[in-house]
Amino acid sequence: MAVGRFTKEDDSLNARCERSNEIDEDATSKGQESMKLKGRIAIVTGAGQGIGRGIAEAFAEQGADVVINDLVDDARTKDVQDAIEARGRRAIVVPGDVSKRPDVENLFDEAWNQLGPADILVNNAGIETIVPFTELTDEQWEVVTNTNLKSEWMCAQSFCKRLIAEGRKGAIVNIGSIQAARVLPGRTHYAPSKLAVEALTRNISAEVGSHGIRVNCIHPGLIDTPMIRWVLESPDILPHVVAQISLGRPGLPCEVGAAAAFLASDEAAYITGQSLYVDGGWVGK
Numbered sequence: 001m002a003v004g005r006f007t008k009e010d011d012s013l014n015a016r017c018e019r020s021n022e023i024d025e026d027a028t029s030k031g032q033e034s035m036k037l038k039g040r041i042a043i044v045t046g047a048g049q050g051i052g053r054g055i056a057e058a059f060a061e062q063g064a065d066v067v068i069n070d071l072v073d074d075a076r077t078k079d080v081q082d083a084i085e086a087r088g089r090r091a092i093v094v095p096g097d098v099s100k101r102p103d104v105e106n107l108f109d110e111a112w113n114q115l116g117p118a119d120i121l122v123n124n125a126g127i128e129t130i131v132p133f134t135e136l137t138d139e140q141w142e143v144v145t146n147t148n149l150k151s152e153w154m155c156a157q158s159f160c161k162r163l164i165a166e167g168r169k170g171a172i173v174n175i176g177s178i179q180a181a182r183v184l185p186g187r188t189h190y191a192p193s194k195l196a197v198e199a200l201t202r203n204i205s206a207e208v209g210s211h212g213i214r215v216n217c218i219h220p221g222l223i224d225t226p227m228i229r230w231v232l233e234s235p236d237i238l239p240h241v242v243a244q245i246s247l248g249r250p251g252l253p254c255e256v257g258a259a260a261a262f263l264a265s266d267e268a269a270y271i272t273g274q275s276l277y278v279d280g281g282w283v284g285k
């Protein structure tokens with residue numbers, strides 16, 4: 001265990017996530033009727049690791065087939081595919097950079113061709129860099145905003161056009177960040193890209209609501225993924241961050257996955273245009 005990482009509680013939480021992801025054939029067949037996403041097809045961007053993987057697995061646990069997108073088709077995406085197929089769901093990997101229009105169109109073409117019309121889109125792919133404001137270049141601004149914001153707009157547009165043309169309902173979950181509401185140093189590009197996801201969510205939801213498409217946003221707090229491992233492993237930084245979190249610990253990808261599964265499901269049938277902080281009580285403290 002790395003310095004500064006949570007030990008006792010963190011281990012038990014991780015174990016809880018892993019246990020909830022274990023495949024119990026009996027329970028699976030008994031619980032099929034209560035699965036939130038039974039028979040649905042979901043596309044999750046950036047699902048090769050971290051929060052995207054947590055969402056993909058939570059969706060499979062709730063009965064959905066999953067299209068796994070990430071930059072490349074590699075051992076990580078294969079691992080996620082295996083984990084989904086082990087639950088008896090279908091899974092395909094469609095690599096591509098969702099900040100690029102041709103890759104976005106290819107993602108939806110492949111999803112439709114290989115699995116069939118999708119019901120759910122999760123715009124999760126994102127990157128974070130830390131650069132002081134006065135040193136930030138145009139290119140650094142564009143890479144971050146194109147990946148975190150333009151990609152969500154393009155994927156949502158491609159998804160909604162198809163659903164509207166086919167007269168089908170659906171749900172979109174956009175992933176923002178706690179940084180929509182909290183200032184951290186060197187994030188004058190990252191934070192606006194994430195706050196903008198909230199406005200994007202509201203505005204798309206207003207335009208597609210009449211077609212039966214719901215659009216919501218999750219702002220994760222500090223979630224244990226490769227992206228922020230450097231925070232979790234820093235004995236100087238971690239205590240300061242955790243002190244701001246009411247529950248006093250980082251969250252897990254499966255905990256974001258559970259919230260995303262709810263928002264994508266019919267249980268959230270009357271919820272659209274909303275942003276939900278899944279942050280252990282950081283914004284609320």
Ligand code: NAD
Pocket residue numbers: 045046047048049050051052069070071096097098099124125126127128147151175176177178179219220221222223224225226227228
């Ligand atoms: P991560 O870096 O662990 O995983 C992100 C995945 O997205 C990677 O597999 C990466 O290859 C993929 N990806 C990056 N750019 C892509 C692109 N252009 N096209 C397709 N795939 C791409 O990150 P994470 O922590 O799991 O973060 C997932 C999302 O959650 C991001 O949008 C991030 O900004 C957001 N978020 C994370 C945290 C956190 O604490 N981990 C907090 C707030 C928000």
